[in-house]
Amino acid sequence: MVIKSVAAAGQATKSEHAALQPVAAKEELEKSPTSDSLTGLYDRQAILGKLRELISFGARYKEDFSLSLLDIDHFKAIDDRHGHVVGDEVLARIAALIRRNIRDTDVVGRYGGDEFLIIFPKTNLSLSWVAAERLRSTIEKTAFTDSAGKAFTLTVSQGVAAWERTDDVSSLVSRAAEALGKARDKGRNRVQILLGPSLRDKI
Numbered sequence: 001m002v003i004k005s006v007a008a009a010g011q012a013t014k015s016e017h018a019a020l021q022p023v024a025a026k027e028e029l030e031k032s033p034t035s036d037s038l039t040g041l042y043d044r045q046a047i048l049g050k051l052r053e054l055i056s057f058g059a060r061y062k063e064d065f066s067l068s069l070l071d072i073d074h075f076k077a078i079d080d081r082h083g084h085v086v087g088d089e090v091l092a093r094i095a096a097l098i099r100r101n102i103r104d105t106d107v108v109g110r111y112g113g114d115e116f117l118i119i120f121p122k123t124n125l126s127l128s129w130v131a132a133e134r135l136r137s138t139i140e141k142t143a144f145t146d147s148a149g150k151a152f153t154l155t156v157s158q159g160v161a162a163w164e165r166t167d168d169v170s171s172l173v174s175r176a177a178e179a180l181g182k183a184r185d186k187g188r189n190r191v192q193i194l195l196g197p198s199l200r201d202k203i
Contacts, residue, residue, distance in 0.1 A: 036110040038088055039095035047109025047117050052169050054107075054119060059165065066128035066162040068118045069176040070098070070135075073155045073188040075114035082146045090144055090154070097142060101135050117173070125162040125193060132158045132191045140189065155189035164196040 034046035042050065054065055072078070072094060079087035091114060098108050098116060111117040118135075120128045136156055143151045159179030163172055179194035186192065 039092055039110050041095050041099075041116070042107070042109030044109065044112055047107065047111065047119075048169055048173075050107050050109070051117070051119060051172070054121060055163060055167065055169065055172070058163055063122055064124055064163060065119065065121045066123050066125055066160060067120065067172065067176055068128060068132045068158045068160045068191075069111065069173070069180045070116045070118060070132075070156050070158045071180055071184075072114040073157055073184075075154075078152075078154060082152075086144075086146050093142075093144060094139065094156070097139055098135060101138050102131065106131075117176075125160065125195075128160050128162070129191055129193055132160050136189070136191055157183040157188045158191045159183055160191060160193045162196060167196070 034042055036043045041047075051067070057063060058065060072090070075087070075090075078090060091110075095108075095110065095116070098118065102108060102118060102120075105121055107119040107121070109117050118132070120131060123131070136158060140153065140155050143153060145151055157180060159176045159181070161172060161175040161179055167175075175194050175196060179192045182194065183190045183192035
């Protein structure tokens with residue numbers, strides 16, 4: 001009986017170990033580098049992965065969401081005038097401002113260069129515009145400093161789009177990018193909405 005108990009215990013230990021392997025693998029995967037080294041936000045691949053997950057979730061549970069593509073206005077001029085060190089500080093500061101001014105449930109990543117992608121789960125287009133506009137105003141009122149300690153300000157433009165049932169990652173981000181382009185064309189320092197096909201058809 002003792003031998004059987006020991007054997008049974010050994011089998012249980014092996015079973016528990018096998019059951020824990022997927023968990024350990026998942027934890028190891030989550031430790032993989034997915035953050036942008038400069039800003040600490042999700043990098044491009046990771047934020048697009050989060051967007052892909054949300055699209056799958058939305059399709060399954062019929063949960064709407066929106067996103068904003070944010071761009072620092074005339075960032076190259078800032079970089080050229082104040083230097084790359086200050087430019088990097090600006091990017092890190094903008095990242096911190098975004099995180100501080102969105103909800104805990106919202107997701108943000110550095111999309112590339114001076115562009116940031118912000119996802120607003122369970123949020124329609126109009127409420128996302130309100131959140132994006134609040135962020136734009138906050139950044140406009142924030143003072144930055146150059147290497148000599150002299151203060152300067154900057155602005156951002158944003159393109160906001162809402163997910164539709166026919167959207168994949170590419171089409172949704174492309175619509176936000178098109179909205180951002182319109183914001184630039186209209187003088188920058190603004191939030192521009194671009195309706196999806198289904199909403200346009202209702203107008």
